[in-house]
Amino acid sequence: MILLQVIVGGLLLGAIYALFSSGLTLIWGMMNFINFAHGEFVMLGMYAAFVMVLWFHAGPLAFIPVAALALVAVGLLVYFGVIRSVMRGPMLAQILSTFGLALLLRYLAFWIFSANFVSLPPTALRGTLRIGGILIDVPQLVGGTTAAALTIAMHLFLTRTRAGSQLLAVAEDRAAAMLMGIRPDRMQALAWAIAAGSAGIAGALIAITYPFSPSIGEVFGLTAFVVVTFGGFGSVPGALIAGLLIGLIQALSAFYLGPIYKDIAVYALFIAVLWVRPQGLMGKA
Amino acid sequence: MRGNRLARLLLLAGALMAAPLAQAADAVKIGILWPLTGNAAAAGQAAKAAAEVAQDIVNNAHPELKGIPLADTAGLPNMGGAKLELVFVDHQGNPSLAQQLALRLITQDKVHVLFGAYQSSCSFTSTAVAERYGIPFVIGDSAASNLTGRGFKWLFRVTPIATDFAEAYMRFFDDMKKQGKSIRSIAIVNENTDYGTSVGDAIEAAAKKNNMPVAIRIPYSASSSDVSAQVLQLRDKQPDVVIFISYTSDSILYMRTMRNLDYVPPMVLGDDSGFSDPSFIPAVGDIAQGVMNRSSWDIGKPGSTTYKINEMYKAKTGRDLDDTSARNLQGMLALADALNRAGSTEPEKIQKALRETDLKPEQIMMGYRGVKYDETGQNVLASTYLIQLKGKQYEPVWPEKAATTPIQWPMQTAKH
């Protein structure tokens, strides 16, 4: 029973990992671009939710979409302001730009909101469910399932809709896509909007349960890297599976080996996977 | 040619850096090293506000603060009313930067005393600089036991250290057992950076010495976003007291997760830090009723000196003074007392005055038995209260003479 409890907790957290990592994997796979500021997008999503609650006493149904929209705007701003010109440069300039961006965003939040930890007051989502002997926190349950559903929705959007397949076409072969009349610029902007928006939603979902401060993005950023490489660059289903798997590994190793070993377990496994299957779980060879 | 231009640029940069370091006459300069950005920024910022309150108390006449030395006069009387001037620097939690800034404070800003540095890592490196230059360094907060005991002559620490806390806990458990409470075993849950590790180690050692079984010790990383596995382990081991040595987000997370997993041990004892963070009570006050915490600080009743100090702090920050910042405030006040007695800004005189410090309980704002340094520079009269969360605030419950309300044990009777 305890084992089941541990597994459920790990999977629910893993689903949220999957959601914010899927945005990163999209950009990575599509543009071969590492965004070091992705964790900061998640952090901004948390503060967007915080502001909504503080000023408008908004509930989750209001602050989650607002966080998504706010981050879509941030994503577009970042794409058109910085990324579009940097992506043609060397890889190092890309790393440099998003790292500078990460510092800038983190400390803008610091400047505005101070370094203090904040947490959202209890929302309509509260309480604990007892299902067959295990206890599940309602916000966590809603957060995890929403995140999983949105990740799957993103996958469906990419594979089943016109805009999505155009986006993938650009990822596959930019030149060929241009010949087909697709404008890569718009598709890449769309990818950034989706990536930042999903990070924003993930942030808002996490904010319901967890206290946060401006420096929290670092943790999520690193987690997202591992999830993305694990799942395979550019693969949203890969990110989903890897996210769930990492949530699970963390929970199990924290329980059986002790919490300080949970990240060790994740990195060790990650390195092992790179060794055996460098393209990741679902990546193309 | 390229080199020439760069050299010139460098010189220019140097000149610019030198600009703000102009001297103000007659003031006693205290260089304060804190993490004002980075992961520990919240603590550094709070401590900065506390230091400014201490500066206000010393520099301006505050006759309403009874008992506090130097409160009723403006400035340091023995030095012709000289004011305290604080020079804050941000070491960002980086030990190498702390070293560099200590150098800057000593050689550029010409401060007379150093104060800091929160993270033990930064205290290690910056105190070594002060030692080399023969400038007194007062540690306001860092609790790692091995900071003192390095043979340093210029190091003074007002705050109690990890071993003090650990012994206080053991005495508390003894008292409780005498009152018939059952404490068969304890659990130690500590975050795994220097703070949690050193306090956790000290408690484990003290428990061993006192034959108190440790059912389980769980070190964890404070950046965890899920702690249910740890809570389940605790539930499994059924300790009578769980001691948490945690930072802010993780202490809140633990309380929430314990609630969600329907687990309430007979007693939760927080080791200050996260449990004292002003965010803690608003976030989980309703579900953490009865949680105990270590603190040397008690706001006290309206009208009391401590209450008034808290009001000063609150006017500045909008928050209550927490224990960590209060210990820094006390450190500053104790330092000011020594500076006044030194009557001079000569390092040797300040050092001598610090050594001769002997503050009585009624002269201090904290729950220490006084301030008096041993040969290693450690305040041997530092001690702590235990407080318990009742309603919207913590109330002192131990030791008995400091208690304002009886202890509630187990913490929550409804469940369990």
Place this chain on the structure above:
Amino acid sequence: MRNASRAAFGWLALAAGAIVYPLVLPGAFYIDVGTTLLLAAATAAAWNIIGGYAGQVSVGHAMFFGAGAYLPLLVYKLWQWPPIAGLPFGIVVSLVLAVLVGMPTFRLQGHYFSMATIAVAELIRLVVATAEPLGAAIGLQGPAVGRGVWDLTFRSGLPYYYLFLALLAMVLATSWWLQRSRLGFYLRSLRASERAARSLGVPVRRCKLLALMLSAAFTSAAGSLYAVKTGFVDPESGLGILVSVQMIIVAALGGAGTLFGPVLGALILIPLQTLTNTYFGGEGSGLTYILYGGAILLIARFEPGGLLDLVYRARGLFAKPAPSSEQSRHAA
């Protein structure tokens, strides 16, 4: 050969400037800032060997820096040796690490190497943070008060300054030699295209491994000097990801894959850091990092090839690139 002599003159002027700097600005603080700058330049130049010339972007160089920083304090803790005696051990450990990391990951290309290095460095940091003999989270200390000259605990920062200057000179001399040597040519060719390089007989994996080992050894030596000077190391300051990132930023800002780039990057970044921290750090408003991050972002946005490019463009040095043929974004 006008350019060559001009470059030589520039280097001489720079070296002279570096040597007399402590005499011009003798304050202990300025010397320490200078030492920090030299350390940043030396680590970035060491990183540049693998990350710049060979184009293999390691985001895990903290593991070498950390090995270099830990070993001196470890030999002091275990056997009370003078910390500097740990320097060669640090290099040995770093070389072993380089081989362990390089052998498998150089099969991988592009971002995989970056990710693998991040992961290994983080893994090492986490393991060290739990390892009691290595001081766990609390870290290791050197002798607080020197027992003899070999403990290198100088009251003045001047000896450290020149030690770091000597290290930087060694790294730069090695880089200069490398640029002109077969290995250097091979690294630059495989950065452009491994496939084409192999078709010309370039043993790509061996070259990358050699470059990584060279880079690791110098990074480790820098870490050792850092630990001797600071007298303290803990997992965050020795092995944290920011240690790796700083090397990349300094090198990339100045111009990766060039001899002078890392030095230029340090000359700009460290004074920028110091100035922002001096002026705005005490307020603790975070303005330090807003300016710092903003500056990095702007440089990456408008000078993606690094600032050295700007210098070259401004001087029109393109007409006849020096033999070193610094990487440049030519508009032709």
Place this chain on the structure above:
Amino acid sequence: MLLEASAVTKQFGGFRAVSDASISIDEGEIVGLIGPNGAGKSTMFNCLSGDLPPTSGRIVYDGRDVTRASPEAHARLGIGRTFQVPVTFEDMTILENVMVGAFLRHAGRNAAHAAAMDILEMTGLAPIRDRPARSLGTPGRKRLEIARVLATRPRLLLLDEALAGLNANEIASAIQLVRAIHARGITLIVVEHVMEVIMSLAQRVLVFNQGRVIASGAARDVVQDAEVIRAYLGQTQWIAAAPAAAVP
């Protein structure tokens, strides 16, 4: 026999790019490799140069089994190659590009420099040797690739469409260059679309179709071969004229 490939097969998943192909090359020959797009010529090249190990079959060079040897080992043994789409080292100068090749036989910088200058003279690149490679257009890049691989002192040179995309003048000078290379005693295998070039250069021609060698022999004879014509059916227009169609 300098090079002998027997029953070489290269399989990509379910697709056989090269199927049971056998070829043998004598020292001093110029052999043309022709065939329609996707016939497996480039894949065969990649097998011969070590870029792709064949799925099955055996390749012997100068009495040595090199089937699974690495590309760099091939280069050391004296098998050089160019790429269909030229891959130059963009950030390096033309001279430095060629020096990378020269370093294979000369460890020292000065020797490599001298050897590279030699090649640059021969290929006519000497006057622009200090320009960065990225400043070159496609014909220049192709020439640079040839220069670079010549600097490795190959005995056998595999040229993959070295002439595609050149105009008439450039083709003429490229043909001259190939002859000069041959005159140095280097054996050549040339993949080429431009039939005239093959006709004027190659002593012997191998025709690839669908991964197989469907014909071989003297150039004139092979062009008459019925199977060859069938293979090229619908593509006759470019057999005849072979304009610069492949130029982007």
